[in-house]
Amino acid sequence: MTNWTGTGAHRTRTIEWQEGERYKTKSNGSCGRYVAVMAAKAECTCGWSKRGEDRADARWRARAHRATIAVATKDLAALVMLMSEHAIPFSLFPALRNLDDVARAAGDDATVQPHLADLRPILQQANRPWLYIEHPYIPRLIAAVEQADRWEPVGMIDSAKGWCERLASAHGVEFDQWLRKVTPEVDAA
Numbered sequence: 001m002t003n004w005t006g007t008g009a010h011r012t013r014t015i016e017w018q019e020g021e022r023y024k025t026k027s028n029g030s031c032g033r034y035v036a037v038m039a040a041k042a043e044c045t046c047g048w049s050k051r052g053e054d055r056a057d058a059r060w061r062a063r064a065h066r067a068t069i070a071v072a073t074k075d076l077a078a079l080v081m082l083m084s085e086h087a088i089p090f091s092l093f094p095a096l097r098n099l100d101d102v103a104r105a106a107g108d109d110a111t112v113q114p115h116l117a118d119l120r121p122i123l124q125q126a127n128r129p130w131l132y133i134e135h136p137y138i139p140r141l142i143a144a145v146e147q148a149d150r151w152e153p154v155g156m157i158d159s160a161k162g163w164c165e166r167l168a169s170a171h172g173v174e175f176d177q178w179l180r181k182v183t184p185e186v187d188a189a
């Protein structure tokens, strides 16, 4: 059996198995042969799993799932504190607990390395632009995550986005325009 890779709450492995076989012809017209069709997936001790195109792809997905990001300890601790007081889906409790563990283990360290897999879904719940004035660490953390993973914005939970859209239309502006108005500039540094 493959060993689990990684430390902490997210340790992954990849599995490959034969899903069937297909007949492979030869271009010169001579007899073909049957070749194995392989399938692969990545899985994590947290319960996450994802199919890959092949083993290399599954490894890539596993690595992406294990990725961590450096953020300010005080920002992470503030996020955990805020979201502990909010109603979040039960399925996100493990992610919040993992972030809490990372923040507590930091001690006096100014930066910590939480997993993106935990930080991203919690930030998605916290992504309420009208809270930014009170909680400036939220846009800071969102900017850090989006810089580390440029392909996928953090996004918002639907109810929050719907609320923003209603607010924007009450002000007679499009959602994007309204968002630019209410979102403070995030320091690039």
Ligand SMILES: [Zn+2]
Binding pocket: 009, 010, 011, 044, 045, 046, 047, 048, 065, 117
């Ligand atoms: Zn995991």
